[in-house]
Amino acid sequence: MSFIDQSTVGLLSMALDATALRQRAIAQNIANANTPGYQRIGVSFETHLGALQNTLKQGGTPSLASLRDLRPMLEPVGKPGDPVALDMEVAALSDNTLQQQALLKVLNKHMSLLSTAVNEGKR
Template sequence: MEIFSPTFARLEQGLDYASLKQKVIANNIANADTPNYKAKEVRFKTELDQAMSSFEAYRTNPKHFAFASKNTGNFLVTTRSDMVYNHNGNSVDVDREMSELAENQIYYNALIERLNGKFNSLKTVIKGGK
């Protein structure tokens, strides 16, 4: 028996992704002046494509399309080596990193708000709607 809906697991995975991305961005910013350091990034699209390729749904009619679901929690951290921004071989663009940091913070806050909403709903149900 499952106590919580699968939404909690998906929100947890989203928070794991945001946390990893925060660490990678912070690492990039910390190494902005390190010679020959190549900026890293977290790849989510690869994981999303992989998860969507095996998505499973309940079919109420045999004529419905069949597709499967896969629980994925591993995110790929890759090195960006396509550009060099500094004369010392460093590929960290601080402006880009700060922009991604802000975007990631908004994403993280949205997930937290959704998770709080789910917990508040559970609390309301436990209290009997009072």
């Protein structure tokens, strides 16, 4: 498997990890909607992709080490005690589910292409 394939699978894997972590954060926000002083949480992942995008725009190639540094993380959102808008959380949950499904389709397509290349190479 080439470097590009490893980077693609690695990035897709991290994006899927981010959707799973985001699912957990949204569930926690919904569960604590009526908790006084609760501070919403979110996931920082896409914001950290800016540096990677800049590297790619400048014609650079990201290293696997730089991809490892892009792990999704929970972070506080807003101010403690700000109300949790349940309708917004449910909408975020729906968006996150759609994003996860799209990422799974891309990963499946990528693996299918790799499988075709390997199987065609055996002939």
